[in-house]
Amino acid sequence: MIESNLSNVLHRIAEEFEIELSNASTLTGGDINEVFLLEGKAGKFVVKLNDAEQYPGMFEAEKSGLEELRAPGVIDVPSPMKTGQVDSYSYLILEHKPSAPKRPDFWEIFGEQLAHLHKQRAGSFGFETNNYIGSLPQYNDHRDSASRFYLEMRLEPQIRMAEEKGFQLNVSNTFYENCQQMIPDEPPALIHGDLWNGNFLVNSDGRPCLIDPAVAYAPREMDLGMMKLFGGFHEDLFKIYDQTFPLEAGWKDRVDLWQLYYLLVHLNIFGAGYRSKVLSIINKYG
Incomplete structure (x- = not known):
């Protein structure tokens, strides 16, 4: 009612x-x-x-x-x-998108379509407007490299917010230097930006339909990191994605680096339950 x-x-x-x-x-x-x-x-x-x-x-x-x-x-x-x-x-x-059961090749289709989405390019990292990640502001000022965009527009605002809330993260210059070296020098990709398993539907054709985005032209591995954070995506998706749009070597080793952003967001929204995981990743790279 x-x-x-x-x-x-x-x-x-x-x-x-x-x-x-x-x-x-x-x-x-x-x-x-x-x-x-x-x-x-x-x-x-x-x-x-x-x-x-x-x-x-x-x-x-x-x-x-x-x-x-x-x-x-x-x-x-x-x-x-x-x-x-x-x-x-x-x-x-x-x-309104009516739904139907997943096709047998749903995950393969999803992987291929996501790869083609990520092939969409822009002249710089960022987006035409700021937007939101969950209930928090997400800043999309343009930057000329993947590392600058991720560090300055994604990690730093969330780290500042967390510290203002009283979470001592003790992020060192070494952390930022190591992150900068780890991030692949790829061009900006059009990403969903908040691609957990609650932000897609199955449409009437049994294919994926994306909802509730936090869009930017950003490092494409961010979407993959979020997809792996809470699970719910079949490994066939990642296999077909990599065949369609091959990832830079070592991408699996960088998954937690991209997940750090989303974990910081969860720390700032939901509180201390996410602090230990955030600190673990910061200490790994710092």
């Missing part, structure tokens, strides 16, 4: 988008957004809501990221249709 105030908000959004609303139901959301399915004569649409004051510009940034992922046409991504605000709620309207 949808609360009356949210029901009113959804009806007003439907009117703005000219949906003749016949039904609204709750979908699985998260800690940040509430997600609903709107049904009307024109079809089904997904609406995401959050606190406009707490997360300014989140949905506009997500819309830009989804559009960037859709543009090459190499992997399925829901079309973002409209952003706006009703009362204290920001909203994002998305194409």
